[in-house]
Amino acid sequence: MRIYKVGGAVRDRLLGKPVTDIDWVVVGATTEEMLAKGFRPVGADFPVFLHPKSGEEYALARTERKSGRGYGGFTFHASPEVTLEEDLIRRDLTINAMAEDDQQNLTDPYHGQRDLEARLLRHVSPAFAEDPLRVLRVARFAARYAALGFTVAPETLELMRQLSESGELEALTPERSWKEISRALMEDQPQVFIEVLRACGALKVLMPEVDALFGVPQPPAHHPEIDTGAHTLSVLQQAALHKQPLTVRWACLLHDLGKGLTPEEEWPRHIAHEFKGLKLIKAVNERFKAPRDCQELAMLVSEYHTHGHRALELKPSTLLELLQSFDVYRRPQRFEEFIAACEMDARGREGLEQRSYPQADYLRGAATAARxxxxxxxxxxxxxxxxxxxxxxxxxxxxxxxxxxxx
CATH class of the missing domain: 1.10.1200 (Non-ribosomal Peptide Synthetase Peptidyl Carrier Protein; Chain A)
Known part of the structure; x- marks a missing residue:
């Protein structure tokens, strides 16, 4: 029995980043041997065990074979004969396909260290194209490591494009998709996640409502960046810079979906886009089974964000209606998140990122007065x-x- 540290823990140590989760792979062992050493089994599909003391996950080395559609369409084979190299080749990216023993001796059969130095996200093998979830995972890693200069290798982006066109993405469950999307939105540069999905054609499949915003112009007086898609990415970037929670980031991504429905002859104006977007946001929320707090805030931000921008001009009666809509008396946090989303929207405009937003304190004061x-x-x-x-x-x-x- 030989035990190796694998995946993210090895990658992040080599990058000089803090290591949080550690995964282990066990070569040359059987389920019976693991149980005899006190490990507790947790894997339903393949043998994964929890360490009796640390609680960390230890998986038996395994191979996999495509047997159906989607993320779950695989047959796994674990046995003492499976080698470390065979286990590593089934992983997604070369930078995640490295292992090290207890002496930190590196096993790197697919040149992950070289790609780390080249700042490349590259697939390990053609089997990458068998798992549609990897499209989302690679886009998420691109968002995580964009600040370090990482980009997706052209040949990997091409495989992601083939996956996007194959219909395999539709086989992903809402739960698996949401897990990747929510994690990606909480990265330091979540806009890169959307950019990569768009570059490989996955955004058009997964979120056509967001994809439709690119190329749609807005009035340059209010939006110097003009393009609605570019504005959405900037708003998302501002949300990350200001350490906003997932609810706010999700609302920022979806707040302008109604502009994608504006007829071309009405461009660059978008009359009533706040209300037109509600049915689209509802569809996206349901598609990914987003948590209720994310769903509710996204709908409310779409409907009322222009009220937020015009807060100083609102009549007291309109202000009261706004406060009632958010139930600020019982749910003050939701109104605070709405204010944050409005501020990110105001800052997500080219050249206006540092602009003050007095509407925020005004709205807070109004809520306090009503309370x-x-x-x-x-x-x-x-x-x-x-x-x-x-x-x-x-x-x-x-x-x-x-x-x-x-x-």
Missing amino acids: TVAVQPLLEKGFKGPELGEAIKRERLKALKAYKENT
């Missing part, structure tokens, strides 16, 4: 049921009028 309305005095006056609701609304409107006058 300070006390219910108890109204109860003491005998209001109840629908009448109480109307009385609270009147008092909140009064508070917002005072707030606007004093700001």
Whole structure:
């Protein structure tokens, strides 16, 4: 039995990056031997075990063969005869197909170290094209390591293009797709993820609503970058620079989908794009089974982001409607995330990235003013049921009028 550290842990150590998760592969062992040493089995499809003390994953060396469509369409074979090189060749990228023993002696049969130095994301073997999930994974690695100068090797991008055209991407489950998408959006340069998907034709398959934004012009007075797709990428980049959570990043990606529906004769104006985009966002949300908080914020940001930009001009009654729509009294965090998404949208414009956004503090102040309305005095006056609701609304409107006058 020989044990090797593999994959990301080896890659990140060689890059000088912190190593978080460690994966191990065990060569020359059987399931019975692992159980005898106290390892706990967890793999349903192939033998994976948890270390009795550290809890880290140890997998028996295995080979795989394509047996069906999609990410799960593989037959695995694990046995003591499978070599380390055979195990490594089934991995996605050369930089993920390296192993090292307990003395840090490197096994690198597919030149991963060379590609690390060349800053290339290159597939290990033609079997790469058998797994559609790898299109998303490579795009995610491109987003993660873009700051280090990594790019996708042309021949790998070509394989990704073939996969995108093959219909295999449609076989991915919503859960697997969302796992990759959500992880990619939380990388330092999530816009690179979208750029790579677009470059290989995968964006058109997975998110045609986002792909449709490229080439759609906007008024240059408000959008110096003009192209709606370029603007979306810039907004996403700003969200990452400002360390926004996943909910905000997802909303930033989808906030302008309605502009993709504008007839060409109406360009560069996009009348009512806030509402037109809602059905598209709903479709994307359902396609990937996005978490509810992501779904809700994306819909709300699309509908109300122009309200956010015009916050200083809104009538108190419109401001109250906005606050009610977000249920700021019970869900203050959601309104805070809406404000963040609006600010990222304002900053995601060429040359305006450093522009101040006074609307943010104004909206926060309005929410605070509305929240300070006390219910108890109204109860003491005998209001109840629908009448109480109307009385609270009147008092909140009064508070917002005072707030606007004093700001």
